[in-house]
């Protein structure tokens with residue numbers, strides 16, 4: 146921090162110097178004592194100090210000066226530095242000037258000339274103390290306000306999250322109730338195949354509820370820092386290739402060709418295997434879920450001396466810039482819709498982002514609307 150400055154203003158040079166000398170002697174190197182011989186010079190000096198971001202705890206000004214009077218100067222200073230404390234030195238007790246300065250410049254004290262040295266120094270010390278105490282208090286309140294705002298925001302987000310979660314659980318639940326009611330009521334009238342079909346709907350709906358609940362539990366654990374991670378050296382190439390094989394059949398159902406590409410034999414990074422699997426699972430399944438038929442999806446793994454990178458590139462609808470901004474939020478179902486009637490909770494990428502952060506990695510998306518999307522994850526190299 147730059148050294149705070151105390152400004153003294155008086156047209157009588159000898160008095161000004163003796164005031165400066167007294168303050169320098171009393172305050173040592175903790176403060177710089179600057180002087181001005183008239184109001185205009187004082188204002189110019191103070192403007193410069195404020196521009197340089199220097200603390201100005203105190204201005205001491207004489208009242209009777211040619212040109213601008215002390216009370217007027219302090220009033221002007223008050224407009225540009227309202228927190229700076231002001232002391233007025235008056236020769237003959239000038240009640241009017243003091244009254245004006247109290248009213249218009251928030252005068253801290255007035256001291257009669259000739260001043261008593263002990264009295265003056267005590268007043269100056271008190272003023273400095275009070276100035277910094279007030280600042281600390283202001284900082285404390287500002288911090289407190291920031292914290293309250295943050296907490297309120299968090300609470301609001303939690304509330305929104307809860308209401309969306311409830312909404313997402315209500316739909317499948319309604320379906321389950323409807324289908325089970327139908328089976329109960331019409332069991333004797335409907336063919337066996339229809340009962341099986343209804344049971345299927347019930348099963349799928351309960352599975353959807355299960356998925357939502359599982360995601361919510363994951364998010365809660367991640368946010369509370371309770372997700373037990375076991376960060377170990379792990380071959381990203383091997384896991385990515387495993388997922389490509391795992392999803393090949395599902396891609397084929399949409400006539401999508403899923404291709405794995407890597408120049409490397411091994412790409413070892415530091416990651417938690419369970420989270421890593423969940424990340425790749427969501428990114429590769431998204432690429433299949435949102436791609437139309439007859440496209441390609443490329444899964445590439447590469448490394449440099451800092452990161453192991455996995456890219457999942459698709460030829461699907463891509464994402465607008467507005468959609469990209471929301472992509473990693475919670476319950477975000479954006480413009481692209483599943484092309485094969487798959488289920489969509491809108492929590493996958495939110496979890497991916499949290500998981501990547503907890504593994505000191507990164508995830509982002511590069512996309513131009515209509516030209517496919519590439520999701521990229523980077524893990525710290527082992």
Ligand SMILES: Nc1ncnc2c1ncn2[C@@H]1O[C@H](COP(=O)(O)OP(=O)(O)OP(=O)(O)O)[C@@H](O)[C@H]1O
Nearest residue numbers: 431432435477478479481489490491492493494518
């Ligand atoms: N590869 C992609 N191409 C185009 N849009 C995508 C792609 N991946 C995700 N999106 C868009 O982003 C949204 C959020 O994806 P996210 O994975 O978070 O949720 P989801 O797939 O809808 O549901 P789930 O929770 O089951 O993963 C999707 O609804 C979709 O609109």
Ligand SMILES: [Mg+2]
Nearest residue numbers: 427431493494
């Ligand atoms: Mg998803």
